[in-house]
Amino acid sequence: AGKEPTTSGEGRERQANPAALGLVPRADPVDSGSHFAPLLGLTDPGFSDCPDLKMSRVTTALGGSVLTGRTMHCHLDAPANAISVCRDAAQVVVAGRSIFKIYAIEEEQFVEKLNLRVGRKPSLNLSCADVVWHQMDENLLATAATNGVVVTWNLGRPSRNKQDQLFTEHKRTVNKVCFHPTEAHVLLSGSQDGFMKCFDLRRKDSVSTFSGEATEAGQDGKPWEWVMTGWVPVLPVLSCCVLRLHPSFAHGRMQDAECGANGACEDTLCGCSLGPLCVTPFHSQSESVRDVQFSIRDYFTFASTFENGNVQLWDIRRPDRCERMFTAHNGPVFCCDWHPEDRGWLATGGRDKMVKVWDMTTHRAKEMHCVQTIASVARVKWRPECRHHLATCSMMVDHNIYVWDVRRPFVPAAMFEEHRDVTTGIAWRHPHDPSFLLSGSKDSSLCQHLFRDASQPVERANPEGLCYGLFGDLAFAAKESLVAAESGRKPYTGDRRHPIFFKRKLDPAEPFAGLASSALSVFETEPGGGAMRWFVDTAERYALAGRPLAELCDHNAKVARELGRNQVAQTWTMLRTIYCSPGLLPTANLSHSVGKGGSCGLQLMNSFNLKDMAPGLGSETRLDRSKGDARSDTVLLDSSATLITNEDNEETEGSDVPADYLLGDVEGEDDELYLLDPEHTHPEEPECVLPQEAFPLRHEIVDTPPGPEHLQDKADSPHVSGSEADVASLAPVDSSFSLLSVSHALYDSRLPPDFFSVLVRDMLHFYAEQGDVQMAVSVLIVLGERVRKDIDEQTQEHWYTSYIDLLQRFRLWNVSNEVVKLSTSRAVSCLNQASTTLHVNCSHCKRPMSSRGWVCDRCHRCASMCAVCHHVVKGLFVWCQGCSHGGHLQHIMKWLEGSSHCPAGCGHLCEYS
């Protein structure tokens, strides 16, 4: 089911239908379509996927007759209360309090055919609450009037007035009239007065009367007592019928169920202008009948619904008692409809906003389905050819018409939003066509809805939920039907890494359930996929201050490396190289901090340095080697150098990089290394004096144990040493890293450290852009003043706040606090001061100081008085922890200079430290 291209036809439709509620209807089949069509061999137009037909006319062949049409509406002169369709599906009758017209349903529009409201001063008999068109006789109509009159109309009458018969038997509004589906002359009515009457159209009076008071047949413990009343003068009671009335009937107690205490008629359908007027002395307490419907299955059965929430089942031949009665809803049951195919099913709708489907074939009515709508249900109509679909409209608040799949009780399958006011009447145009729905509304319009033009909330509904969790895990909920389909194709193998946390069990008995359920799973993502574990680890383990720069860099590089973040480790190493003079440091540190991430270039540098500093080798050794000796020789040397490195290493920092680790790496690239080696060393020797100058220097430093202070002191003078060798050898390193810019800079050995800061700045920006603000902030803190001035305050602040925010999300409060403390940005460091509350207690009564002043509310004494000057201390207050006396800092200091006793005279020997 795809989406439709916007066609010009759609645009036309919009114009033609200004009442449309904006939503572009998405016509996709909600159901598979397997339920309909084959019966009559009709081309199921509502479910064709052909996009060209969108919003255009739809033609349905129905057993000879042809249904065509499109979504359209026409304006009525007055609000409609009910509509009914002629059996030829070509005409519709609209009835209301001041309208009673027949419209022909043509292809493009409704055409008014007949106005049945004739006469200059239409009587109240024409104020229709309901209308029904006979499903066998095209000329026969019945209306229910708000004044209690039931009228039948014969369109075949030659005169202008088509009124046929008039039954004035009900005392109050007749809510519903209903023809027998097969018996041509039987008409049933249900009224607000609590009675249902059955009329034989060949007679002038009702044949039988059924009272809502009746109890179920054959049941004891009846809730009501029954009395024979005999003749009641006002009522034209039928001779053939025994009328049973409730005792309160005689009292004539007024209990206007549908009219609220405030007098406002709650029931908009009733439209009962008669309201209080229609109360007769015989107005009974019996519950008003809201709907009556003949069963399609049983010739003699009809169902009736009541305002007290009951549904009754009657046998037309037994007016004395109902066959069955049950409470269907909480509050009035406004409507009911028998299923056209599943003959035992009855759908009921009530003020409790629910539509319930009952199986009436069982001994006790069994609730099969329950649909929760958002407003009280005024009408319910099963959708033809769709076993589980029914249409509903509401009595108030909600103006839309919904089509529900009863198996999916929470989301309407389709929604028609054309009406601007309450929809009062709905009717499927043809009993075997599921695509045309007609509706009348209080907004004085008559609409034909095409199912395919309906907006489908199900389609709008998001079938998937997705959320990126804090730790990089993904929560993903998806429609299960698709899941099921896929798992059939590729069986689930039980991957432990991506457990499906939540899985709704599929009920194999009800395949439909799959369509409406979701599977929710939480995936853990792999490192590349954004897992954030490293963030926490890094944050916790990084050292940011309190140690010399070089050590910090090394430590952090190590942390990064251990977490498998080689690039970050490399960066730390480089920072160290840049800001701490490499010549001044034990080069061993440098070499092994390169670690795994180091490439040939660094190894090269490594070996170079090692050679330089190997004790006892001196410059002679170096010269020897620079002559380009045999490879075996160098390898040997190198390995020995490595050993030295490790010794060195243990001495200085106790770093625990295993020796073979380094060795293995070096060996792998020996060939390349030493091919390059001579090239680098040869030109240097004749040209440069610097390296030679450097050698003694290095030796000196290496010989002395590298204390931290020492390193720190020298850190600021990086180009003292002849770092050329290092620099040169660093060059190839960069090809394997993204920090290309650094390499270029390194070519020039005589640059001041400031030069690098630009690069460092760029690097920090790079990391920040990569989403690693942690790196940016950490470097910022570690390097401190060295880079701070190069990065504008705003950016720094932004980084800080972002990082702190992240830390707090991960509940790394300590780290966050440390970062705040170490930050130099004013805005950031003030974060620590915010949201800190000091609770002050009075020093006398020990109660909390409620007001902001200095006087305690409770003991009315000034708190925090200075023991020396006896004034209130408003600034720094110092007190003795022994006797808790204190006062102004200066005063106490001065006092204690002269005396060791407490100024308050408590005798305590105070001590100020």
Place this chain on the structure above:
Amino acid sequence: TVDTSHEDMIHDAQMDYYGTRLATCSSDRSVKIFDVRNGGQILIADLRGHEGPVWQVAWAHPMYGNILASCSYDRKVIIWREENGTWEKSHEHAGHDSSVNSVCWAPHDYGLILACGSSDGAISLLTYTGEGQWEVKKINNAHTIGCNAVSWAPAVIPGSLIDQPSGQKPNYIKKFASGGCDNLIKLWKEEEDGQWKEEQKLEAHSDWVRDVAWAPSIGLPTSTIASCSQDGRVFIWTCDDASGNTWSPKLLHKFNDVVWHVSWSITANILAVSGGDNKVTLWKESVDGQWVCISDVNKGQGSVSASVTEGQQNEQ
């Protein structure tokens, strides 16, 4: 295997600020909260109060307590609050005329502000004014036909050149993005008088915009928005200039089906995209500025197909 016990389709799942709780909402009108710490899943609360399918949920920043907002087809927005371990409805907003499709909390720096996008085309902004009172501002006709998604811009102090006097509360410019059925993404900005004004209209999609996600700003000078649409396309919008007026779209990918959701990772460098084929793909921007798919999570199997990287294999 644990049942979410939702009786109908789940429309949204959101983790809270600390990643410890997961809220889900479903067509069955309920909102459920699960504790998902340490890989477990314990149902903490089952919130009922909506009368229609619940489309989306959103967690507020924990500094305001445990607050969850949900929006539903029943035209209502409900704000739930946990008080002494029990979740209760704390506020109900019924100011929309049609289904409310999206809710999103503003960055915590602004206070408690909730943006709600509805099918009636309006966006409403609920601001907590204390003592259980909420002030409502409504942007009518924000999107013709309906608004499908809202997403707040991260709180950024504007005007890098303007020096903020220290101690004074920074004057934030509040912004959010919305996507709607008019195929547009719109950016909204609060004026000084407190009114919301359309600042930008981003046009690239050819069908309904299903989701927009403003990337968290983690140390970036650029603003980034991801959007996805019914037309199957996902765009990444970036804006480099300080004024925030020029946005350039970049097509991330064209999928074969509707793309329902886009979601940024917390560091804003990875984008998760879920499409109509029930697949989640993860995308990352490479060094040369191209977006590449780094992983492909297939729903049903819970397996990772496509580009399985070295790291993944090592992990096993």
